[in-house]
Amino acid sequence: MRFNKLDLNLLVVLNALLTERSISRAAEKIHLSQPATSNALSRLRAYFEDELLVASGRQLLLTPRALGLIEPVREILMRIDSTIATQPEFDPTTEQRDFTLLASDFTTTVLIPPLLASLYRDAPGIRIHLRSQTARPDEMLEQGKADFLVIPSQYLAKGHPSAALFEDEYVCVTWEGNSRVRECMSFDDYLACGHVVANFSGEQQASTFDGWFIGSFDVKRRIEVSAPTMAALPALVVGTDRIATVQRRVAKQAQAYLPIRLWEPPLKIPRLVQMLQWHKYRNNDAAVLWLRQRLIDTASRI
Structure with a gap:
């Protein structure tokens, strides 16, 4: 099919080339x-009367014309997919479909297991692909690489x-044998103990929590261990005087099998509000x- 002399099938190829x-x-x-x-x-x-992709050493670079086409081409394909290619009705008992969810290990630990059990029972043909959080989750959504962000x-x-x-x-977690925190946890204890933290980027940089902490109290935590997963932190304080x-919900799950204690934080930490987000062009997808x-x-049940 052609539109203004352009084979519209080429838009799918162009989108893949611009993305990859x-x-x-x-x-x-x-x-x-x-x-x-x-x-x-x-x-x-x-x-387009333009090279679009040009070789530079062993890689291909986009020309200015190609860069200007990224968003319009992606938007056209998303609109087509959401208005023409999508079925107007959905029967969960018979539908065969894949969904990609961008979720943290926290969400994967507390929300995804009951979700999968529910889908296994009511929508056996639905396949869920979990992807870890990235530095730019909005790009995953915009590019159609994720159906949902949690x-x-x-x-x-x-x-x-x-x-x-x-x-x-948030709660604080210590080993039952922590020599400093015995009856209660003070703010001085919190600062004096080493900390175990999550660092999802794998780089030596402050987390969002630490940025908030420094901004609120003008002091730094002494970070002694970092890990790429939040769910692992309670286990990493065992045998030490460190705090996570x-x-x-993560702490309560870990307390069922680890020798740890849970403490109310000696500081007021904002609550975590977990949201679900999807692309605006998927809003009418049944x-x-x-x-x-x-x-x-x-x-609502976790």
């Missing part, structure tokens, strides 16, 4: 051969609908609406 910036990766993504993808790129170059309220992507899932509060500050409600219902 590699002919081989784009070909794999859209299930074309490399020669077919190269041929499509040649036709796109002729239509994310703290402060990280919501602008311009897309969202709904509240659940809230949680984690969500209460399957997205159904899974959204199932996530909300599941969150």
Whole structure:
């Protein structure tokens, strides 16, 4: 099909090329051969009268014209998918469909297991693919790489609908044998003890919590251990005088099998408000609406 002399099938190839910036990766993504993808790129170059992707050493760089096409092309394909390709009705008992959720290990620990049990019973053909949090979750949503974000309220992507899932509060966790914190935890204890923290980026940088902590109290915690997962923190204080500050649900689960104690923080920490977000063009997708409600219902019971 052509529109203004452009074969509209080429838009799918163009989107893959602009996203992957590699002919081989784009070909794999859209299930074309490399020669077919190269041929499509040649036709796109002729239509736009621009190279679009140019070689620079061993990588391909986007031309200014190509950079300007990223958002319009992505938006066109998202609109087509949400208004034409999507089925108007959804039957969870028979539907075969994949959904990708971007979720932290905290969410994966407390929300996803009951969700999967519910889907296994009521929607056996629904397949869930979990992806870890990234530095730019909004890009995952915009690029269609995630159907849902399960994310703290402060990280919501602008311009897309969202709904509240659940809230949680923070508690402090210590080993039962902690030699400093015995009867209660004071603010001086909190500062004097070493801390075990989550660092999801893998880089030596302050977390959002530490940024808030420094801004509120003008002091730093002494971080002695960092890990790429929140759920592991309670286990990492065992046998030490260190403290972990984690969500209460994580701490309660860990307390069932670890020799740890839970303490009310000696400082007022804002509650975590966990949100669900989806792309604005998926707002009328019956399957997205159904899974959204199932996530909300599941969150209300945890």
